[in-house]
Amino acid sequence: MRDYNFQEIEKKWQQRWFDEKTYKVVEDESRKKFYVLNMFPYPSGAGLHVGHPLGYIASDIYARYKRQQGYNVLNPMGYDAYGLPAEQHAIKTGQHPEISTFQNIDRYRQQLDKIGFSFDWDREVRTCTPDYYKWTQWAFVKMFNSFFCNKEQKAMPIEILVEHFEKEGTGDWDLACSEPMSFGADEWNSWDDKRKSEVLMNYRLAFLGETMVNWCPQLGTVLANDEVVNGVSERGGYPVEQKRMRQWCLRVSAYSQRLLDGLDTIDWSESIKETQRNWIGRSEGAEVQIRVEGSDVVFTIFTTRADTMFGVTFFVLAPESELVDVVTTADKRAEVDEYLRYVKSRTERERMIDHTVTGVFSGAYGINPITGESCPIYISEYVLAGYGTGAIMAVPAHDSRDYAFAKHFNLPIIPLVEGADVSSESYDAKEGTVMNSPVSPERCVAYDGESLCLNGLSVKEAIAETKRFVAAHNLGRVKVNYRLRDAIFSRQRYWGEPFPVYYKDGVPTMIPEHCLPVELPEVERFLPTESGEPPLGNAQVWAWDEVEERIVDKALIDEERVFPLELCTMPGFAGSSAYYLRYMDPKDDEALVSDTAASYWQSVDLYVGGSEHATGHLIYSRFWNKFLFDLGVSKCEEPFRKLVNQGMIQGWSSFVFRLRGKDTYVSYDLLEVKYDDAAKKNRFFYEGSEADPVYTDISTVGGGKVLDVEMFRQWMPEFRNAEMVLNAEGQYIVYQAIEKMSKSKYNVVNPDDICERYGADTLRLYEMFLGPIEQAKPWDVAGIDGCHRFLKKLWQLYWDKEGNLAVTDSEPSAESMRSLHKLIKKVSEDIESFSYNTSISAFMVAVNELTAQRCRDRVVLEGLVELIAPFAPHIAEELWHAMGHGSSVCDAPWPVFEERYMVESSVKLGVQFNGKVRFAMDFAADASPEDMVALAMAAPEAQKYLEGKQVVKTIAIPKRIVNIVVK
């Protein structure tokens, strides 16, 4: 017997793959390409845990499978190296974040190398290196120099817009913008450069905008919408407040429709597409102009329920709306100001949780253009400034929020749908027949002799009719609104891409493309400056010399040629938005990606990563790609054709219980557990005194939740002299809970330890065997022995008792060939559908069958190695070479399934009577339904079901089923 020495085998082949650059890939027009990509990791200080490789293994299997099928497979890896943890580490230790980041990257690389991935490391990218972020800055400059035409639905160079303005002013062009503007050519031509640049800012895809932002005081920076969860920061959980600030933004909203439409063309899970659809939040409606009574002021409201205009009893403005100031009457000023102060005092989180009705009357009235009636204008925080126009018409009968407001302020409620009972709640459904629209003919204004009447129509018809009426008589327009907002692109941080921007007389100006990259300057301190500037304010050499085109000392700033540079840096998603394009051509100095490389690789065929990026990276990346597609750089409208979301692997956290104020720890089974309703958690008591749960490292806990007391005492000094209260069996039982793997929870399982003990191939197999790839599951080491045993059995197929290769060139038996081809079929199908867990089961069955058959035939055993190679590449490589092959098994052809080996002379089928299976019997494989029925009825087992009964019906499907219905 030859032992399966996995440590030796894996070390040997990993070295060979490295030395021979087995996984290096080059463009080759003669072969079909396939692009596999993992979401690249942020290299954290905690290193890799067993959850990280899950997706990498799944995609590696697919990549290796495709390569064996003859595809030219691109399977790169890199690092998302900019991030907050490295900066916070730097603030704490004074060490430059680049040092700790690069250390972490080295550690990741070592850990990844032990698992045997087929990455082409020559294509590695790191978002924090200047040769990489040069292209992040470049894309930003391109966005700055672009506008978006709504009619063409694409980005175009800003020069075209300037030319248009010079000739026609705004004209009839429909443009994506921050604020709608209207001016003539004369007006434009009369403006100075500063004014022109301000106006252009309204249209640029990367623009400096004065907007409400999520400001996080604790982090000292603004955050994008997807970085704020439940009103607190995603990282750290700090409160977030709304603040008006001048920030760089990306006009992601311009691409709303394309981002939505693209979802129908890509192979992503329905749930993640739905998440993105929600996030984009398209709603079709109408904008209607409302004139303020007794003045020329006109404001616009947005509604999706145009049909309810006859039920409007008041209007509401968002407290942040500029209109508040305009409409408020003198006598209400004090009240309104007080209300605005109250709104400002509330945090985003308070506003989200607490929905009590608040608001104030502005003193003004708006005229409903349909009824001609005046309704009071209120100000309330339930109307959001950032959506629609920041103003609404309130229809309490058919909107629950308006209803609550109307009840609170005693405003009238007019029902508009037949049979709707609005005595205790609003009727929000868009169903039913419209009435009261109008109540009487005189309560309706005629335009050009036509007045609106909706009575008798269905709600849906009424919506369409009102939209038509409003548009036809210039009372407003049909409008599509999106919830998706522009991305705030500035971060008041150090460890990120610097902006290629300087301020010339306060006008933001791009640094010329040929001067990129603008490298991140050195600073003394990574904290904001004393005057409150972002950390880059600490940099001394941080000013732009326009004549010499280089970065110079700040002290040289003058009015002619040296100007201050932007102090903010770009957010985390900047570097991760186009990295898949850079992998195609990572060393190119002339372009983000060369035209040839982009044309060859097109887009990512398979993208694997976590679903937590659904509203962040996966939206930004699609936006970024669409922009680059408009530029002609990217060759595909969508960057990721197929997306697979791997589930998180959770850890088992273990707790011991410390008596409050003592160094005594009580076994879990001795405690009394009480549920505290107020705190919504369990509390634990021992002999009347309370015990607090304390994390203990999972390595201190053995099977059966028994704590190794000695190990526990040695684990941390604070437990050295711990007194342990044991149960009757003399054991200390811990409490365990499933949580996300995290360093601070001491529940991290490290892949290195598994590789050490069982080998990388076992780890790969086991992670895939754990269950469906998309599903979250706790890491449970218990099952790993099964996968390890399987590899040992596989190994034994190839060696005889003396340890020599046992493979022979004999003619394989029909049953061995059947076992093999059954496996080929199953595994090929499973890989295509990412059902790796079931293909591993199929391998186990096949190996058991071949062992029982004492199969030694080369044809079968080589086929087996070819099939297992993507899953367990090390053992496959070893066996492949042992069987006399010189080249790597990763270039071995993928076996082709042949139906002829599956042919069986007979099939075993269940025979049913009245739909229940009663017995099984053999039928000829080509038996006709009639023969099958006859044979089944003649069988001795059948007699007791036929006895005294009449056959009503027979159903027989060859190779499937025989059913006989009797009565």
Next chain:
RNA sequence: GCCCAGAUGGUGGAAUCGGUAGACACGAGGGACUUAAAAUCCCUUGGCCAUUGCGGCCGUACGGGUUCGAGUCCCGUUCCGGGCACCA
């Protein structure tokens, strides 16, 4: 509240087209080998009844329906997970 995805043994999970439910693995129990342990191998393992007779009944969250036949399709209910949420 709206949208999406789920619920199968002690556990992870199979059943890909409506056709023998529980593959495969873990755990558990029993046995072989061994001084012993580890390793390895064999048997049993959804529930209940019968187990000196090869068998019977029930069973895929719950209640209905379609069908010769339903884990799978349809209607309703409950529960768990995820997303969105004063978005007009």
